[in-house]
Every structure is written in structure tokens, then in C-alpha cells.
Amino acid sequence: MPKSNIMDTYGRFDVIFKKGIGCKLYDDKGTEYMDFVSGVAVNCLGHSNPAIIEAITDQVQNEIQISNYYWNDKAVKLSNRLTDLSDHEAVFFCNSGTEAIEGGLKVARKYGKIKGGNKKNIIIYMDNSFHGRTMGALSVTGQKKYQEDFEPLIGGTTNAKFNDIEDIKSKINEDVCGIIIEPIQGEGGVVCADSAYLKGVKALCEKYDALLIFDEVQCGVGRTGSLFAYKKFDVIPDVICMAKGLGAGFPIGAVMTNKRASVLTHGDHGSTFGGNPLACAVGCAVLDELVDNKILDKVDDKSDYMVSKLKKLKEKYNIIEEIKGMGFLLGLKLSIDVSEFSKRCFEHKLLLITAGKDVIRILPPLNIEKEDIDKFIIKLEEVIKTF
Template sequence: MCKNNIMKTYNRFDVCFERGIGTKVYSTDGKEYIDFVSGIATNCLGHSNPAIIETIKNQSSKLIHISNYYWNTPSINLATKLCKNSHHEKAFFCSTGTEAVEAALKLARKYGKMHGTSNKNKIIYMNNSFHGRTLGALAVTGQKKYQENFTPLMNRVINVNFNDITSIKEIFDKEVCGVILEPIQGEGGIIPAKIDYLKEIRTLCDKFNALLIFDEVQCGIGRLGSLFAYEQFNVVPDVVCMAKGLGGGFPIGAVITNKKASIFVPGDHGTTFGGNPLSCAVAYTVLTELIDGGIIASIHKKSNYLINKLKKLKEKHSLIKDIRGMGLLIGFSIDTDTKHFMNKCFEEGLLVVSAGENVIRLLPPLNVSFKEIDEALTILEKVLAKDF
């Protein structure tokens, strides 16, 4: 099998997967792996979920794609379900999380022009954040390693220290049109925002008439134990960006806005594949399974179970230094090279992914069973017992 024609944008494990079911995936040589990466928090219902498969079959036999010059029923249904279960009233559909962020940034810039002078176009973002790899999203990603080869980036963006209210108060003024942040920094190391910090930023945005944007691409769609991450912090943003788990593995992104931020008009923004009938039908099924199927309601119990098991492992193995996260977005810092640790897990049949400098992320499907959690932790303990 020749792999030379794929551009090397990732350092991939030496494996080729061909099928999966639930939490398990199988390589071309027949080896079984427990998947606690879930496409990086994307396969929220696991692999080959029957409801998703049935929806794909049914909708693909009717209508896969049609231009956004026309309405389609699945997109209307999905927008209704998202808005009915949130504090927001409008939805814009795209294909990825980065696209959702790009739409949010444009909303903030337009809002500034509508409600201030020509200079009301500053966007504040957080150190250690990650919002995507397109030039706009990259400009508000607070990690130089992702930015340095692509400068100059979009201007009038200002980074501040995450969870440091003093640093943002010092620079917040009437020229700010928006603030973007992750309620939990995922790629940055599973760092939750402090509730009081988010409340203070909400107050600042209201005082200076700026949009508050939450990037929930990784931490939203049930992963924290509520449909939206902001519900765990009791702070309602003006704009929510989402993707990943929304499609359960099928590509879709979305932005939802409150009345204040619902300012796009025809010609302001668009996307060819956003809102297509197939992706929207799948996302509607995912939300139905998560909300009406009771999966979200089970997250807290599973989270407590997983965290308590990790705490016991920490007591036995000094390699674990810290346990962090919420819901089923869990990380633990380790006193060794994360790449080496991931390779050892991979060799034993467990897929995990790193975050930040020294954190291992555990991102199981949201419908993971307690038995499957135990299976993963048995492998994890075996790896921790190795000589590092």
C-alpha cells in the first residue's frame, strides 16, 4: 500500500484502520484497539452507530446536497432543535469547527462596525488556546508553534492570559468587538475556565458592547454532561461555535447566535456544503440520541466513575501528577514524554491523544459503557507499570 501521495500534515501511527464498532476499531491486520480518542471528541456515539447508519441510508436515498439558494427540511429541523435546546435563536451551518470560528470572527467584526466607530474591530483571544488552522482562526490561536510559519496574520487581535481577569481588564475598551475563548482549553492541556472569570468577561462584553464567543468545538455537544458547555458555567455567550460531536463522525459545523449577534444578511457569509440535507439529518439524529436517548444524562455518573478510577491509579503510580477536566473530557499530566506514553498505550491496544506539553487526553464515546471504561483503564494501568 503506497502512502506517498498523501501530504504529510500529520505524524501518524503505523496502522491503517478499516472498520469499527462502538468503542472498538480494527486495523487491516486484524488487531483490536479501544478507541479513547473518538476522532478527537468527534465520534460521540462510537463507531458504526446504528441510528447514524440508518439516517445516512434513508437521507442519501432522498437528497444529499442542494444549493443554499433553496430550503431543505433537515437543516430547518436541525436549526430548530439546536435553538430549542439553547439560549439562542439563529443557526448557521458549515462543515468544520474552523469554519464555525471563521463565521464567529466575521460576526464580531460586523457587529463592531454596526455599533461603534471604524476602529471597533479588536478581537481578544486567550494564550494557550486553539481555534483552528485557517488564517483567521490561526490568528486567534494562542500558541506560537502553530502561527510562526504563517505570519503575518490577521491584525487587531490581542492575546491575554487565560483565567487572568486583570490582564483582560487592562486592555478592554470600546474598540473591542469580540472575545473568543474555549470554556475548557482542549489542545492547550484540558484547562477549564474559572466560572467567576467567565462572568467577569460577560460583564465586560456587556459594558463595552462586544460579542462573547465560546468555541465549544471540542468541549460541547454533551461532552461535559450538558448539550452545551456553557451550561456548566452558568454564563451564556452571544455566539457558540460547534462541530466535532455534532455530526458523530460525519462532517458538520455550526454557529448559533442570540438576537444580539444574529446580524448576517445575504451576501455576508456562506459555504457550499454547509447545511446540506445529509449532514443535517445525521446531526439531528445525533442530538436525538444524546438528548432524547438519555446519553447526556448519563455523562456525570460515567465521569465520576472514570475520575475516581484515575485517582486510584494516581495513588499507585507516581507517573501521574494531576487529573483534570469535566464530563468525558478528561486529562492527566504525566512525568514522562507524552509521545512515548501514547506509543506504549498503542502497543497494548488503547488509543489516547496528548494535549499541551505533558497531558494525556481520554475522550471516549459518550455512550461508552462502564465495562469499556474498565477495559481501557486495565490497559492504562499495564502501561503505567512499565519502566519509563
């Protein structure tokens, strides 16, 4: 690789990608790779999607960014679409998932102050969770390895066991202003919450007048087979934090609140680039493709098709212990070193990344065709045979 002055914060693979089409990436030598990372659940429409190219091309000729002292029609349109498609009434736009989490935490803190004064400020978060790397998001991330070099973290947080309603009951009280949960823990190993557990947490939030925050940054925007992950679990959160797939590769994030949680007012929060016309134009194009052009309608069927193929591999090779997740947020729990497995996938021109200590994540674009799923399974089996 050429010398770079980029900070050494990532363990990068030895490759420079120059072009992408659909679920394929091409390096600077023209070598083709199958991309089942999708920018870590970002490129929901694959690479070089015509609808995204058209939205960017059209919008960049008119407005790219204006101050939030003024309205822009694309932000208004995107906010209306998101609220029309959800059970929520207000949207704040930002630029990333971590920023969305920060906004959600601020909503909970202000709600607590309104309802219970300065004492009602505790936010409960889950073991094994991952919410981002800024100081606020890091303070509610339940993995010590991400936190320890940056302590002391922000106070007023309490850790609870994921999928354990009794533990939540032992931690919650009148001083809690919010509970933050990933419906599917992506970074933590593709671990799904139980619907009954989430319903129990929702009931506790209502009992103690706290907000339920869903982190749908990775599992939202169609990953589960529904536009919002909460609809798969039949639990309506007060706050949704989203990003990644909302821009299909272009940076955008959003915090959505229901009537109960819509407490922010002038001066409470802001973002210089949040809600810029270009990002929101892309977000509108993404929803047009997923919803109006019915890409979402096919995700469950194609996911079932992929899982059926993965089950055959599991029966054939004992290194696959479990198939996890739903929709196109899937994981393979392996009995071998998953970092080594990911490296061998790369050597076979297949891009997959790890999740937790023993899971490989599978994150194809949502519009992938079954023909490419078949090709993926062939490549995956080639890698498995090397073990």
C-alpha cells in the first residue's frame, strides 16, 4: 500500500477499491470481489445504484448545503415520508449513527428533567451492545474493550443484561429517564432481542415514565425485511436512532420521536450539515426504491432463500454452529477463528466481516438477486473447505 497520513485507527485489508457495481467491487488492478459487507449495512441498494446517482446528480446542480436557519424542500419531504411510514411524528437530521445516538440520549435526558427534575437522569443500556464511539455513545456501549482507554466516561448510566427482563426490573426506578436497546445487536454478534422481552421493557418504561430508545442504525432501513426494525418485534419505541442504509452510502442520520418524546425545542440541539438538501435528496431516493419500487417486499423471501442454502452448508460442515439474525442482517456462529475466516474469505475475493468473538456477519445489499446469492454460497463453501 502507498504511504498514507491517515490515522492508524482501522485494521485495513491490503486493497484499494476503485469501483463498485451492485454487490461487486473492483480493486485498482481490476480484480472483482463479492461485497457482502455493504459498507457495514450501509449500501442497501448496492454500488452505483442508478436512482442514487440520479438523485445526487440532480440535487448537486441546485443546492448542496444551506444553513438550518432556513428550510429546504428535501428535508421537509424526507421527514414527511419517514413519519408517514412510522408511528412517530418528528425527525431530527444529522450525519451518522453515532450522532443519532447522541441526539437520542439528549432527548431522554431532557424528558427526564421535564418529568422528574435533575434526579431523573439515568439511562440503562445493555451488555454486549454497541452504539458508537463518541463519548456519549461510548458511555452506553456494553463492551469494555471500546471504553477502557477513554475513561472516565459520561456518568448517569446503568448496565443491564440483554434479553433478561428480571435484570431490567432490578435496575429500573423513578430516576431512569431512558432505556436504549438494539433490537438486533449487530456488532455484538448478531443477537436478536426476544419480542416478549422488548414488550416487557416497553411496559417498564411506561410504568416508570422513561423513554424507550431503539438503536436501529444497523438493523433499520429494511435490513430486517421491514423498513423499521421495531415493526418486526411489534413494539413501538419512543425514539428511533437511524443512519447507515438511510443514505445508501451517502452520510445521513436521523432521530425520530413520537409525541411523548418530542421535547426538543429551539437551541436544544443542532447540526451544521444535518438535513442538508443533498443528503435528504438521497434519503428520499432510498425510500422511493425500498418502498415505492417494492424492494422491501422481496427481502424476506430472498433472506429465506439464502438461509436455506446456509442450512445446507451447516449440515455439511461442522464448523457452522448456528445461523443467526433475520432479513439481510445475518450471522454465522463458527467453531473456528472468525478473524482467520474473514481473511481467507478476502483471499477468495469474498468480503465478509466479523461480529463479536465468534460470528461472521452477512450483509448483502437489499436488492441482491438470487443468482448472486448462489454465487456467494459457492464462494463461501470454497472458503469453508480450506478449514
